[in-house]
Amino acid sequence: MYGSVPxxxxxxxxxxxxxxxAGKIVRDVMSKGELGIVEKGKDDYQTEADRSxxxxxxxxxxxxxPNLKIIGEEDSLEDEGEVVSDWLVNEIDKEILKLQCPPNLQEVKEEDIVVWVDPLDGTSEYTQGALMLKRDPWERWKMYLTHPFISMKWYLSLLQNNYGFLEHVTVLIGIAVNETPVAGVxxxxxxxxxxxxxxxxxxxIWGLHGVGVGGFTPAPPPESIVITTTRSHSNPVVEEALKVMNASKVLRVGGAGYKVSILL
Known part of the structure; x- marks a missing residue:
């Protein structure tokens, strides 16, 4: 049907x-309240939302x-059974189809492409948000006691922050052609x-090299330096670099996708 589109x-x-x-799936898992957290490695966790x-x-x-190479953040999911039909997406964004493809990308074949997937960037922020959605104080406290991410200091700060850091959560899809990144979502x-x-x-939000970006209204760049950096994994080297940059504002947030989005 769309065969004439590159x-x-x-x-x-x-x-x-x-x-x-995928974003709706992430919200659905949150609303059910059963995150299914498992530990992949030291300080590296995965939830049912990541997997689904x-x-x-x-x-x-x-x-x-069918000939794409797709690499996902969460490995070893192939043996977890058939994907439910409601999760199989056949729709295609018709506004994107109107884009004028750059000449250098018009003849790309599936075999030339690698798609990179991070289904839930900001897992720590996601699980902290789940904790704050527990309306019953006792349920919230019980979740804190078994939570792999949250110290008492963080717990107290979350109590002052309504839903925690859910806005930091993103779904990321990157597209590379012949080992060169060309598009992303x-x-x-x-x-x-x-x-x-x-x-x-x-x-x-989407972007395509040679075309531009969409899904938001770009803001003009600030006159002074603004830096986004990690909220939870800083170290002396990072802090020294921030000091040298002498930025007017340092935004400490979670998730690579969110860091990019707030600078756009």
Whole structure:
């Protein structure tokens, strides 16, 4: 149906639709309250939202583009059973299909492409947000006692921050052609905005080399230096570098995708 549209544009359009669905899965897992946290390694955790969102993304893109190489953040998911039909996305973003493909990308084949997937960037912030959604103080305290990420200091700070850091959570899809990154998608499941007078949750930002970006209104760059950096994994080297940069503002946030989004 869209065969006349260059592959890279179709893939980006599919990725936008798939990221939207993955974002809903992330919110659905949160609303159920059973995160299914497992430890992958030292200070490296995974939730049911990570696993489910990745299965949605990988299965959906593989069904549409069977010769793609897709690399997911969460490994060893192949043996976890069949993907539910509701997670298989066939839609394709029609606005993206209208993009004019750059000449150097018009003849790209599936075999030339690698898709990189981080189904839930900001797992720490996601689980902290889950803790704060526990309305019952006793339930919240019990979750804190078994929580792998939160110290008492963080717990007390979260109590003053409503829903924690859910806005830091993103779904990331990157597209590379012949080992060169050319396109990508950042979906923010908890971004709150108003569209045509209605409150909406979720936003998807995209970019294609040689075309530009979309899904948001770019802001003019500030006159002074603004730096985003890690909220939870700093060290003396990072702090010294920040001091040398002498920025007017340092934003300490979680998740690589969120760091990029707040600078756009």
């Amino acid at each position: 592959l890279i544009v179709r893939l980006l359009a599919s990725s936008v639709s798939v990221a939207n669905r 969102a990745q299965r949605c993304i990988v299965a959906s893109l593989a069904a549409q583009y 950042i979906h923010q499941p908890y971004y709150k905005n108003i569209v045509e007078g209605d409150k909406k949750i979720g936003r998807t």
